[in-house]
Amino acid sequence: MEIIAGVDIGNATTEVAIAKKDEMKIEFMGSSLYKTTGLKGTEENIEGIKKAILLLLEKLNLKLENLDLIRINEATPVIGDVSMETITETIITESTMIGHNPDTPGGCGIGLGITIDIDDLQNLLENDEENYIVIANGNKNFLEIAKILNFSRNRGIKVMGAILQKDDGVLVNNRLLVKIPIVDEVQLIEKIPLGVKCCIEVASKGRVIEKISNPYGIATVFNLNSEETKKVVPLSKALIGNRSGVVIKTPQGDVKEKIIPAGNLYIKTNKSLESVGIQEGAEKIMKKISFLDVEDIFGEDGTNVGGMLKNVKNTMHKFTGENIDDIKIKDLLAVDTFVPQKIKGGLAGEFMCENAVGLAVMVGTEKNQMNHLANMIKNELGVNVEVGGVEADMAIKGALTTPGTGKPLAIIDIGAGSTDACSIDKYGRRSHIHLAGAGNMVTLLIQKELGIEDFNLAEDIKKYPLAKVESFFNIRYEDGTVEFFNEPLSPDIFAKNVLVKNGELVPIDIKISLEKIRQIRRESKRKVFVTNSKRALRKISLTKDIRDFEFVIIVGGSALDFEVPEMITESLSKYGIVAGCGNIRGVEGPRNAVATGLVLGDEEC
Numbered sequence: 001m002e003i004i005a006g007v008d009i010g011n012a013t014t015e016v017a018i019a020k021k022d023e024m025k026i027e028f029m030g031s032s033l034y035k036t037t038g039l040k041g042t043e044e045n046i047e048g049i050k051k052a053i054l055l056l057l058e059k060l061n062l063k064l065e066n067l068d069l070i071r072i073n074e075a076t077p078v079i080g081d082v083s084m085e086t087i088t089e090t091i092i093t094e095s096t097m098i099g100h101n102p103d104t105p106g107g108c109g110i111g112l113g114i115t116i117d118i119d120d121l122q123n124l125l126e127n128d129e130e131n132y133i134v135i136a137n138g139n140k141n142f143l144e145i146a147k148i149l150n151f152s153r154n155r156g157i158k159v160m161g162a163i164l165q166k167d168d169g170v171l172v173n174n175r176l177l178v179k180i181p182i183v184d185e186v187q188l189i190e191k192i193p194l195g196v197k198c199c200i201e202v203a204s205k206g207r208v209i210e211k212i213s214n215p216y217g218i219a220t221v222f223n224l225n226s227e228e229t230k231k232v233v234p235l236s237k238a239l240i241g242n243r244s245g246v247v248i249k250t251p252q253g254d255v256k257e258k259i260i261p262a263g264n265l266y267i268k269t270n271k272s273l274e275s276v277g278i279q280e281g282a283e284k285i286m287k288k289i290s291f292l293d294v295e296d297i298f299g300e301d302g303t304n305v306g307g308m309l310k311n312v313k314n315t316m317h318k319f320t321g322e323n324i325d326d327i328k329i330k331d332l333l334a335v336d337t338f339v340p341q342k343i344k345g346g347l348a349g350e351f352m353c354e355n356a357v358g359l360a361v362m363v364g365t366e367k368n369q370m371n372h373l374a375n376m377i378k379n380e381l382g383v384n385v386e387v388g389g390v391e392a393d394m395a396i397k398g399a400l401t402t403p404g405t406g407k408p409l410a411i412i413d414i415g416a417g418s419t420d421a422c423s424i425d426k427y428g429r430r431s432h433i434h435l436a437g438a439g440n441m442v443t444l445l446i447q448k449e450l451g452i453e454d455f456n457l458a459e460d461i462k463k464y465p466l467a468k469v470e471s472f473f474n475i476r477y478e479d480g481t482v483e484f485f486n487e488p489l490s491p492d493i494f495a496k497n498v499l500v501k502n503g504e505l506v507p508i509d510i511k512i513s514l515e516k517i518r519q520i521r522r523e524s525k526r527k528v529f530v531t532n533s534k535r536a537l538r539k540i541s542l543t544k545d546i547r548d549f550e551f552v553i554i555v556g557g558s559a560l561d562f563e564v565p566e567m568i569t570e571s572l573s574k575y576g577i578v579a580g581c582g583n584i585r586g587v588e589g590p591r592n593a594v595a596t597g598l599v600l601g602d603e604e605c
Contacts, residue, residue, distance in 0.1 A: 002068035003029075005056075006388065006598030007049055009073060011040045011417030011440060013557060014048045016056050017595035018067075026600065028585055031592045032056035040417065041369065042319040043376050050381065064381055071388035071598040072377070074370050103511075105244040106169030106182030110211055111161025111200040112221060115192060115248065118148055127156035133198040134162040137189050142168040146175035153178050161200035163246065165189040183244050192248065197222060202244040212247050213239040222249050263303025265332075268296040278305050278357050282334035285357070289332060290535070297329040297361065309361065316363045331362040333437030335527045340451040358445050360528075362418060362436035392422035392432030394597030399553045400424075401596060402582040409551040410540065411582075412533050412568070413593060414558035416440045419529075421536035423549065431540040437528050439558045445524040450510060450517065460506065461521055464499045465562060468514050475505070478518050522563065529564050530571045546572070552579040559590035 001022040008015040014036045019028040034052035038044020053070070057063060113131030121134065136145050145168065152159055154177075162182045164172065169184035181202035186192070199221045201209040211217040215236045219229040232247075239245040265285060267274045269292050276288045289297075299306030309329060317324040335358040374385040388394060395413040399405065408425040416439040422432040439462070447458035466478040472488040475498070489505070497514045498505040508517065533554075534546060541548045552572060554565050565581045572579045581590045588596070 003062070003066055004599050004601075005053055005067055005070045006394075006595040006600075007053070007070055007072045008391070008394075008592075008594035008598065009040055009045050009049065010036055010415045010557065011438075012036055012415065014045065014052045015592050015595045016049075016052045017592055017599050018056055018060065018062075019599045021599070028596070028599070029060050030056055031588060031595065032059070033591070039315070039319050041373070043373060044319075045373065046377055046380055049377060053381070064383060067381075067383045070377065070381070070383050070385045071601065072370065072374060072385060073391045073394055073594055073598060074387055074389065102167070102169065102183065102185040102244060104167065104170050105184065105202045106162075106171075106173030107176075107179045108202050108204050109179075109181050111181045113158070113160040113198060115163075115194050115196055115198045117194060118145065120194075121148060121152045121157060121159075124152075124155075124157055128158070131158045131160045133200060134159055135189060135192055135194065136162060136164050138165040142166070142171040142175070146172045149180075150175070150177050161198075163189065163192065163198075163200070181244070183246055197249045199247050200244075201246075205243075208241050208243055209239060209245050212236065212245050213242065218247055221247070263305040264300040265305060266298050266300070267292055267294055268298070269293050270295055278303075281355075282336040282357055285332075285334040286531075286535075290538075294330060294332075295328060297332050305357075305359070308359065312361055312363060322369070327363060329361045329363055331434065331436045333360045333435065333441065333528065333532060334358070335360075335437075335441070335445060335524075335531075337445050337449055337524075337527075339448045356448065358441065358448070360417075360437035360441040362434060388598040388601065390432060391594050392420040392434065393430065395420060395555060395593045396422040396424055396430070396432075397597030397600045398584050398593030398595070399555050399582045399597075401585045402553060403586050405551065405553060405582075408549070409553060410537060410549045411593070412536060412552060412554050412556075414438050414529060414533070414554065414556040414564070416557060419532040419536055420556075421533075421540050423540045431542070433536055433539045435532050435536055435539075437532050438556075442524045442528045442558075445527065446521055449520045449524070450512060452510065457508070460499055460501060461508070461517065462525075463561065464501045464506075466508075466514050466518055467498050467500055467505070469493050469496055469498055469505070478514060522567075525561070525564055526567060529558065530567055533568050534571065546575045546577070549577055552577050553582040554579065555582040555584070555590045555593040557591065565590075 001020050004021050006017045013033045015033045017031045019026050032052050032055045034048050037048035113133045115135055116132045118134050118136040149159055161180050163186055164184040165186055167185050169182040173182055181200045183200055201212050203209045213236050215229055215233050218232045264275045264277050276285050299309040313324055313327045316327045337356050337358050339354055339356040370387045374387055378385040396411045399411045410423040413420040419435045419438050424430050443459045443462050446461055452458050467475040469475050474482055474484045476482050493505055493507045496507045498507050537546045538544050559581050569579045583589055584592045584596050
């Protein structure tokens, strides 16, 4: 009897299964997993493989010398990135300020007038006919500002609104005899030009501005012609959904829209070279790729997408040592998304959402690279190592250990970097495919759309349900259910959105509603997991029809997600398919399918 370890090197985790095997039977002893070290399919993986194996051996009271054979999968690296170069970039010059959405603006309504420093109000003649928007820096407190504004009003000066540097909008407004719209928290207030036409709009609580978030509203306020109105569309876009906003017309009217080259993707086949523009969107890109037998994909020189794909190949060249001309991108997943972009020239950190296309790409490795890795593992651990086979083939062997399954069926293996699929019919004929895009791609989309710098926070948002802390003694989950507590909750999370992570409430310190976070999370999962599942099934079907399959088993780390299996099952139900999560060997759930398949080796399915 020999002891065999199957090692599945994934993009995020390395999984191990160990079994006793003789000519008559196989007895599985246990499993383990450890974080993958380095890029999948490279020699940096050895440390993670070693840790995963030793953890399991320790649990089984075995030593390395007890192992007779280690089988590793043919690991296919997948690198995900996001192409940001899409349609437009808004550039604001001449200190023009647009946008702004402070938490507590003052007053309500629309104010239109000429910008003036608060200290210059005293130099105006009584009953001056001009309308004014007052600019007040942080040198004055709210009592001084309110006093000066009230005094000016009594002199007949028409103060129609105010822009403040401090967070004093409500405090000033509460002390005014005549209420005006006030925008506060403008850090670079000294850059606002004086003597120019300015419009302020503040909406009432629970509402958003309507006048200056509409290009025709801005045109009405500033008497713009049709050509000038076209140029203010990016301004109005940036103001949509804000409770307050400011638009200032510079002397030159110098608000410009700069068109950025979005770049083209080039798809090389054995017969032709096809192209598709990033600006055409993800649907057009994926439609183009779906009908082609892809040999390589590259981007247009001098564009962001071109640089991104070159960087992918350079990374693989660095890790594998292969000639960069021999490294080919075999598959690509494109997803439409929105990314908050900081507006250049804004005075208060304004952002607007730009259209972007998220890209995940797959670079295939040669088998001799895996043989090289196998030899290095053998030298490191002193155990015979062999490359056991393609991931999808191994996954179907492992998935068939799920109780209640049989042939014919299809397996969808959803990992961190790739979506693999394999089918087997009643005659044992198989088909498999590796596709770019899985868990890491979803995390990237969540991170970009929410404007989060911390990748780990985006990962947690993907994995755990949301709740709102409504009081010190209760929270309301995203599905509307309420949980009460006997002990008061921490003041640090009061009135905040939180993640329910393994029983712990983790605050999410971003100014986005719970409903919006949930929407972005779910849409990101649908765009990647559901899209790729259907794409994979079509590719492994002999007729390219999803209805060919009666049963689908979902395996892989992403199958543990609390809502992904439900999404995929729902999307496949209209095709009359029975779909659900696997339960490998009846004990592992959807994990360990590939590692189990590697141990089974040449055993008949």
